[in-house]
Amino acid sequence: MGKAGSKGIPLHNCTLWKADRSPACRSVMMALDAMNISLTEVDINIDKYEQKFSEIAEMNPLKTIPILKDSELILHDSHAINSYLASRYDVCGKILPQDPAGRALVDQLMHYDSGILQPCYSASVEPILHKNWRFILPQQIEDTEKAYQDLESMLAGCVWFSGSWLTLGDIAIAATVSTLNILTPIDKERFPLLWSWLFRMSEQPFFVTGNNKGLSEFANRIDTGKIQEQFKKCPRSSSTRRSTGGKLSEI
Numbered sequence: 001m002g003k004a005g006s007k008g009i010p011l012h013n014c015t016l017w018k019a020d021r022s023p024a025c026r027s028v029m030m031a032l033d034a035m036n037i038s039l040t041e042v043d044i045n046i047d048k049y050e051q052k053f054s055e056i057a058e059m060n061p062l063k064t065i066p067i068l069k070d071s072e073l074i075l076h077d078s079h080a081i082n083s084y085l086a087s088r089y090d091v092c093g094k095i096l097p098q099d100p101a102g103r104a105l106v107d108q109l110m111h112y113d114s115g116i117l118q119p120c121y122s123a124s125v126e127p128i129l130h131k132n133w134r135f136i137l138p139q140q141i142e143d144t145e146k147a148y149q150d151l152e153s154m155l156a157g158c159v160w161f162s163g164s165w166l167t168l169g170d171i172a173i174a175a176t177v178s179t180l181n182i183l184t185p186i187d188k189e190r191f192p193l194l195w196s197w198l199f200r201m202s203e204q205p206f207f208v209t210g211n212n213k214g215l216s217e218f219a220n221r222i223d224t225g226k227i228q229e230q231f232k233k234c235p236r237s238s239s240t241r242r243s244t245g246g247k248l249s250e251i
């Protein structure tokens with residue numbers, strides 16, 4: 001796994017458009033850092049709907065981020081982006097196993113993230129972000145806790161979601177669950193395996209460089225309604241972001 005501060009493999013033709021407070025974008029940033037890959041990163045202000053109205057809008061009919069452009073190829077889903085980057089550029093091949101069985105297990109986790117966890121996140125957060133609500137409806141809490149229960153069962157007997165080593169499945173789930181945890185905190189007594197897994201994830205260098213800054217920005221946005229206005233030195237390379245431990249405060 002990539003070390004914080006290391007330069008990494010540069011992908012000169014690749015650009016990623018992202019926002020740090022978005023869990024889907026943080027999933028890609030963590031995957032980049034875990035694979036020690038560096039590309040051009042451009043910040044998008046989703047509070048100003050730049051993904052809908054700026055020049056990047058025509059790259060994605062869904063008007064969401066992240067968006068990856070690699071020469072002529074454009075991808076606009078974090079799971080597809082991570083699978084593509086891993087299968088094309090990852091030299092270790094562990095984060096996305098190449099054997100069909102191992103690969104299917106990772107796909108299964110990413111589909112769970114896409115089909116269950118991300119909709120839980122969107123349903124909880126949309127009224128807070130766009131209607132200034134200051135609470136989460138009981139139905140959203142119930143749905144999220146049902147997902148926590150699924151994840152708790154999936155972790156029985158496993159260190160990581162796909163078994164004995166960490167994969168893109170863990171990264172996708174970590175991006176969404178660490179964010180859900182701010183909205184509906186994981187109860188350590190009811191979900192001990194999930195709680196411990198998230199703790200183990202939070203100790204990974206790529207989580208520190210790729211997730212922590214955006215997670216605090218998200219928490220701040222939720223608590224105060226404050227919009228992140230300033231994007232420092234953008235575009236920049238992933239290795240520049242990593243060189244400040246993901247904080248970018250020294251740039």
Ligand SMILES: N[C@@H](CCC(=O)N[C@@H](CS)C(=O)NCC(=O)O)C(=O)O
Pocket residue numbers: 022023024025046051063064065066076077078079114118
């Ligand atoms: N399944 C997509 C979800 C992408 C997504 O919904 N991104 C959010 C940010 S987390 C977004 O762009 N929201 C802005 C909007 O929907 O207008 C992925 O994993 O990339």
